[in-house]
Amino acid sequence: MKWLVPYLAKSYYALHEKHKLEPFEFNDAVVVLQKGKKMVSKTLNELEDKGYLVTKRDEVDKRCRLYKLLSMEEIVSVYGEPAELTDPIKKLKKTQMPYLLTGNYASHLYTRYASPAKIEISIYEKDLSPWIAYLKSKDLGISIDDNLAEGKQIAHLYTDLAESRLSEKRMQNGLHLESIEQLITLLLKRKDSFSLTDALSLLITQKLNWQRLISLLKDNNLLEETGILMEITNKEAGRQVFSKKHLAQIKKMSSMSKKTYHIKASKKDIFRKEPERPYQEIAKKWNIDLSIPKSIITKVVQDLIRE
Numbered sequence: 001m002k003w004l005v006p007y008l009a010k011s012y013y014a015l016h017e018k019h020k021l022e023p024f025e026f027n028d029a030v031v032v033l034q035k036g037k038k039m040v041s042k043t044l045n046e047l048e049d050k051g052y053l054v055t056k057r058d059e060v061d062k063r064c065r066l067y068k069l070l071s072m073e074e075i076v077s078v079y080g081e082p083a084e085l086t087d088p089i090k091k092l093k094k095t096q097m098p099y100l101l102t103g104n105y106a107s108h109l110y111t112r113y114a115s116p117a118k119i120e121i122s123i124y125e126k127d128l129s130p131w132i133a134y135l136k137s138k139d140l141g142i143s144i145d146d147n148l149a150e151g152k153q154i155a156h157l158y159t160d161l162a163e164s165r166l167s168e169k170r171m172q173n174g175l176h177l178e179s180i181e182q183l184i185t186l187l188l189k190r191k192d193s194f195s196l197t198d199a200l201s202l203l204i205t206q207k208l209n210w211q212r213l214i215s216l217l218k219d220n221n222l223l224e225e226t227g228i229l230m231e232i233t234n235k236e237a238g239r240q241v242f243s244k245k246h247l248a249q250i251k252k253m254s255s256m257s258k259k260t261y262h263i264k265a266s267k268k269d270i271f272r273k274e275p276e277r278p279y280q281e282i283a284k285k286w287n288i289d290l291s292i293p294k295s296i297i298t299k300v301v302q303d304l305i306r307e
Contacts, residue, residue, distance in 0.1 A: 007043075008046055008050070011033055012069065016069055016072070018032045023066045024068075025064065026041075029044060029067065047069075051075065051133035051134070051135070052133070053067055054144070056068075057147075070133060071129050074130050078097075078130045086139065089119070095134065097134070098123070098166055098176075099123050099131075100122040101119070101122075101175055102120050102121065102183065103116070103156070103178075103186065104117070104194060104195065105119050106177050107198035107199075110183075110202060111202060113198070114194065114197050118156050119154070121156065122158045122178070123157055123158070123159060125160075131157055132144075140153050142157060143157065144157050165182055168182060180209075184199050187199040187202075188220075189222065192263065197296060200297070203233075203242070204300070210246055210249070218253055223253055223255075224255075224256065224261075224286045225259070227247060227250040228261070228286045228290065231286075232297055233297060241305060258287050258288075259286075261288050262290075277291050278294045
């Protein structure tokens with residue numbers, strides 16, 4: 001974060017006097033600041049770029065934005081952190097605030113396989129304002145949970161950090177990463193093609209604590225989905241990539257209750273009217289209604305096993 005020039009500081013305190021830390025609309029800011037709309041827009045944008053303000057689209061009218069000031073006390077708490085840095089990854093290496101790199105970005109750091117679209121960071125909810133103030137720059141958009149930002153470079157903050165996850169963190173080049181077992185579980189829960197690709201790449205390439213992984217999968221009701229993916233990978237690879245021992249462990253602990261597991265392709269095939277439903281024999285063994293693009297599995301196998 002950076003201290004504000006006088007006119008921005010005056011604008012911040014005028015808005016705070018009226019709206020405190022409650023959301024307000026653009027026209028509310030025009031009334032408070034008593035300036036033209038162009039100047040008010042410039043002021044709000046600068047407050048956001050410097051980490052003193054957050055915005056989101058109105059849930060009812062997506063054309064409108066809502067604005068919310070960050071607490072000055074929480075902003076001040078990160079004063080002295082390296083404000084001259086703009087690279088969020090370099091900032092992560094410098095901070096003392098607890099966090100975990102997670103999601104597709106963490107998977108890429110482990111495997112160097114699929115390139116992520118954004119930086120994903122898990123933080124404590126109580127630290128949200130300091131994190132925004134610390135990371136925000138003109139060139140970095142910040143998404144917060146379900147509130148998605150726009151821009152070429154995005155840092156996505158998830159306010160879901162728990163001590164149990166933080167205690168299992170892995171260190172890599174000065175960065176705090178989600179443990180591989182926790183990360184695989186998280187990615188499988190998302191049930192999208194990108195996260196499935198990353199989960200498979202981790203399962204194939206990384207040394208795993210299988211007992212911990214199986215325990216997490218059981219707690220998150222993901223044993224059957226993982227088992228079927230392992231069997232499908234073995235089939236496509238034409239060899240035992242995943243051992244019979246681990247598959248048997250997963251099957252033994254599975255409830256085998258009826259499930260639906262549908263993954264959509266990342267790109268729509270305009271020539272295909274119905275979703276792909278390969279691997280139905282394996283699906284029946286796991287009692288799963290399965291729909292998954294074969295290309296997701298074959299590409300990972302081709303890139304990471306047959307290379």
